[in-house]
Amino acid sequence: xxxxxxxxxxxxxxxxxxxxxxxxxxxxxxxxxxxxxxxxxxxxxxxxxxxxxxxxxxxxxxxxxxxxxxxxxxxxxxxxxxxxxxxxxxxxxxxxxxxxxxxxxxxxxxxxxxxxxxxxxxxxxxxxxxxxxxxxxxxxxxxxxxxxxxxxxxxxxxxxxxxxxxxxxxxxxxxxxxxxxxxxxxxxxxxxxxxxxxxxxxxxxxxxxxxxxxxxxxxxxxxxxxxxxxxxxxxxxxxxxxxxxxxxxxxxxxxxxxxxxxxxxxxxxxxxxxxxxxxxxxxxxxxxxxxxxxxxxxxxxxxx
Amino acid sequence: xxxxxxxxxxxxxxxxxxxxxxxxxxxxxxxxxxxxxxxxxxxxxxxxxxxxxxxxxxxxxxxxxxxxxxxxxxxxxxxxxxxxxxxxxxxxxxxxxxxxxxxxxxxxxxxxxxxxxxxxxxxxxxxxxxxxxxxxxxxxxxxxxxxxxxxxxxxxxxxxxxxxxxxxxxxxxxxxxxxxxxxxxxxxxxxxxxxxxxxxxxxxxxxxxxxxxxxxxxxxxxxxxxxxxxxxxxxxxxxxxxxxxxxxxxxxxxxxxxxxxxxxxxxxxxxxxxxxxxxxxxxxxxxxxxxxxxxxxxxxxxxxxxxxxxxxxxxxxxxxxxxxxxxxxxxxxxxx
Numbered sequence: 001x002x003x004x005x006x007x008x009x010x011x012x013x014x015x016x017x018x019x020x021x022x023x024x025x026x027x028x029x030x031x032x033x034x035x036x037x038x039x040x041x042x043x044x045x046x047x048x049x050x051x052x053x054x055x056x057x058x059x060x061x062x063x064x065x066x067x068x069x070x071x072x073x074x075x076x077x078x079x080x081x082x083x084x085x086x087x088x089x090x091x092x093x094x095x096x097x098x099x100x101x102x103x104x105x106x107x108x109x110x111x112x113x114x115x116x117x118x119x120x121x122x123x124x125x126x127x128x129x130x131x132x133x134x135x136x137x138x139x140x141x142x143x144x145x146x147x148x149x150x151x152x153x154x155x156x157x158x159x160x161x162x163x164x165x166x167x168x169x170x171x172x173x174x175x176x177x178x179x180x181x182x183x184x185x186x187x188x189x190x191x192x193x194x195x196x197x198x199x200x201x202x203x204x205x206x207x208x209x210x211x212x213x214x215x216x217x218x219x220x221x222x223x224x225x226x227x228x229x230x231x232x233x234x235x236x237x238x239x240x241x242x243x244x245x246x247x248x249x250x251x252x253x254x255x256x257x258x259x260x261x262x263x264x265x266x267x268x269x270x271x272x273x274x275x276x277x278x279x280x281x282x283x284x285x286x287x288x289x290x291x292x293x294x295x296x297x298x299x300x301x302x303x304x
Numbered sequence: 305x306x307x308x309x310x311x312x313x314x315x316x317x318x319x320x321x322x323x324x325x326x327x328x329x330x331x332x333x334x335x336x337x338x339x340x341x342x343x344x345x346x347x348x349x350x351x352x353x354x355x356x357x358x359x360x361x362x363x364x365x366x367x368x369x370x371x372x373x374x375x376x377x378x379x380x381x382x383x384x385x386x387x388x389x390x391x392x393x394x395x396x397x398x399x400x401x402x403x404x405x406x407x408x409x410x411x412x413x414x415x416x417x418x419x420x421x422x423x424x425x426x427x428x429x430x431x432x433x434x435x436x437x438x439x440x441x442x443x444x445x446x447x448x449x450x451x452x453x454x455x456x457x458x459x460x461x462x463x464x465x466x467x468x469x470x471x472x473x474x475x476x477x478x479x480x481x482x483x484x485x486x487x488x489x490x491x492x493x494x495x496x497x498x499x500x501x502x503x504x505x506x507x508x509x510x511x512x513x514x515x516x517x518x519x520x521x522x523x524x525x526x527x528x529x530x531x532x533x534x535x536x537x538x539x540x541x542x543x544x545x546x547x548x549x550x551x552x553x554x555x556x557x558x559x560x561x562x563x564x565x566x567x568x569x570x571x572x573x574x575x576x577x578x579x580x581x582x583x584x585x586x587x588x589x590x591x592x593x594x595x596x597x598x599x600x601x602x603x604x605x606x607x608x609x610x611x612x613x614x615x616x617x618x619x620x621x622x623x624x625x626x627x628x629x630x631x632x633x634x635x636x637x638x639x640x
Contacts, residue, residue: 034439034442139318139319139322140322142319142322143319143322143323143326146319146323146573146615146618146619146622147323147326147573147611147614147615147618148573148574148576148577148614148618149573149577150577150580150581151576151577151580151595151611151614151615152611154580154595154596154599155330155607155611156330158599158607159330159331159333159334160333161335231446235446235448238448238450239448239450239581242448242450242451242581243450243580243581243584243596244600245599255448258450258451258454262454265454265457265458265462266462266469269458269462272451272454272458273455273458275451276448276450276451276452276454276455277451279448279451280443280446280447280448280451283446283448284442284443284446287442287445287446288442291442
C-alpha cells in the first residue's frame with residue numbers, strides 16, 4: 001500500500017494511466033459507508049481480542065458469589081468495577097465478553113479456513129475433471145445443502161460429542177458446499193478462456209493449471225464468500241453453544257454465556273443482553289463487509 | 305410438461321438415498337458398540353446382546369446392514385424411541401403439526417411485512433425509507449435468533465407482561481387434537497377464550513422465527529422489483545400513460561414475484577433450523593425441541609429418525625417449489 005504514489009506523466013498522455021487495482025478497489029469499497037463501518041467494527045473486535053489480557057479488568061473465570069448478579073454501573077447497586085455487571089456466579093460480564101471476542105474470531109477464522117481449503121480443492125477438481133467425479137462431488141454437496149444447516153450441524157455434534165472443536169468441524173462441513181459451488185463455477189468459466197489454453201499449449205501440467213493459472217483468477221468470489229462465511233460460522237457456533245452443544249462452560253464463548261444466563265432472564269436483564277448484542281454486532285459487521293467486498297470486487301455489479 | 309415433472313422427481317432419488325446414507329452412517333460414528341449405545345446406561349447381558357445383534361442384522365456386512373435399514377425406512381419403520389418405546393414415526397407425526405403451525409405463521413408474518421416493505425423500498429429507491437428497510441433487514445439477517453427470543457421475552461413478557469413466556473396454550477384448557485393445529489382446534493372447540501390463549505402464545509415465537517425470512521424476503525423483493533422496473537415493458541407501460549399503481553401492481557409485481565416465490569421455498573430449510581432454536585427457547589412442543597431433548601437423553605433412534613424425516617420434508621417442499629416454479633414460469637420448463 002505504500003508504493004501507491006502515482007507518477008505524474010511527463011508528457012501529457014492521451015489516456016490517463018489506469019489506477020492501481022488496490023486503489024481502484026478502495027475507491028469502490030470506501031464509497032459504501034456500511035462496508036466501511038463494518039470494517040471499523042471488525043478492526044475494533046480484532047484489537048479487543050488481541051489485547052484481551054490488557055483490556056479485561058478481571059479474569060473471565062474467577063467466580064465470587066458475594067458479588068453475584070450485580071447490575072451494570074448505571075443502575076442502582078452497580079459499580080464501575082464491574083461496568084456491565086456480573087453473572088450468576090459473580091464473574092465480570094465485560095471481561096468474559098472481551099475474552100469471548102477471541103473465541104468468536106477464532107471460530108470464524110478456523111471454520112472458514114477449513115471449508116475454503118477443502119471446498120476450493122473439491123471445486124477445482126470437480127470443475128477440471130468433470131464427468132463422474134464432478135457428479136459425485138456435486139451431488140454430495142447438494143445433499144448437504146438440502147438439509148437445514150443447523151440441523152445437520154446439530155446431528156454431527158450430537159454424534160461426535162459436544163465441544164468447541166466438534167462444533168467448528170460441523171459448521172465447517174455445513175458451509176462447505178458454497179465454496180465448492182463457487183470454485184467449480186469459476187473454474188468452468190475460466191478454463192474456456194484463452195490464457196488457460198495458452199498455458200496448456202505451452203505444456204503446463206494439470207496441477208499448475210489448477211493452482212497457478214486458474215485459482216488466482218477465481219479469488220474474488222471466494223473472498224466475498226469468506227467474509228459472509230465468517231458471519232455464518234460465528235452465528236451457527238454461537239447457536240450450538242446456546243444449545244449446549246458447542247463450547248462448554250466455563251468457556252466465555254458468547255453463545256455459551258447466553259445458555260448459562262437463560263434461566264436468569266426474568267431477574268437480571270444484563271446477563272442476557274450484552275453477550276447477544278456482541279454476537280449481533282460482530283455478525284452484522286462481517287455481513288456489511290461481505291456486501292461491500294462483493295460490490296467492490298464483482299465486476300458484473302460495478303457501476304450498476 | 306410430464307417430462308419436466310419426471311426429471312425433477314427422479315432427481316430426488318439420489319438425494320433421498322444420500323440422506324438415508326448420512327443418517328445411517330452418522331449413527332455408526334457414535335463411539336462404542338451400537339447395541340450398547342441403544343441399550344443405554346443400564347447395560348445388557350451377553351445372550352440378549354447376541355440376540356439383538358442378529359435381530360438388527362448387525363452381524364452382517366455393513367452394506368447389507370444399510371440395505372436392511374433402507375428397506376425398513378421405506379416401510380415407515382424408523383425404530384422406537386429408547387425413552388418412551390413409542391415408534392419414532394408416531395412421535396414425529398404427533399409433534400409435527402405444532403412445528404408446521406409455527407412455521408406457517410412465521411412465513412405469513414414475514415410475507416405480510418416483507419413484501420410491502422421491499423416493494424416500497426424499490427419504488428422509493430435511495431430514500432430514507434429504502435435505507436431504513438435495508439438496514440433493518442441486514443440486522444434481521446444477522447440476528448442470533450436465540451438471543452432475539454430472550455430479548456423479546458424480556459420486553460414483552462417481563463417488562464410489559466403482555467405475552468406468556470412459554471408453551472402453546474394456557475394449561476387451563478384441554479383441547480382435543482383434531483387437526484393438530486391449535487388455532488383451528490380451539491375454534492372447533494366450544495371455548496372461545498382458548499383460541500385467544502393460543503394466539504397469545506404464538507405471537508413471540510412467530511416474530512422470532514419470522515425475523516430471518518422477513519429480512520430475506522424484503523431484500524429479495526426489493527432487488528427483484530428494481531430489476532423489473534428497469535425493463536422496457538415498464539417504460540412502455542409508462543409511455544402509454546397507465547396509472548402508476550397499475551404499472552407497479554400488475555406489470556412489475558407479477559414478474560418480480562417469480563424469484564421471490566423461489567426464495568420463500570428455499571426458506572423452508574431455514575425455518576426448520578430456526579424452529580429448533582425457537583422451540584427450545586419457548587418450550588414449544590414441536591419436533592425441534594423433541595430433537596434437542598433426544599440429544600441430551602442420548603435417544604439415538606429419535607435423533608436418527610427425526611433428522612431423516614426433517615430432511616425428507618425439506619426435500620419434498622423444495623421439489624414442490626421447483627415444480628410450482630416450472631408451472632408459473634414456462635421458460636424454466638422448456639430449458640431442460
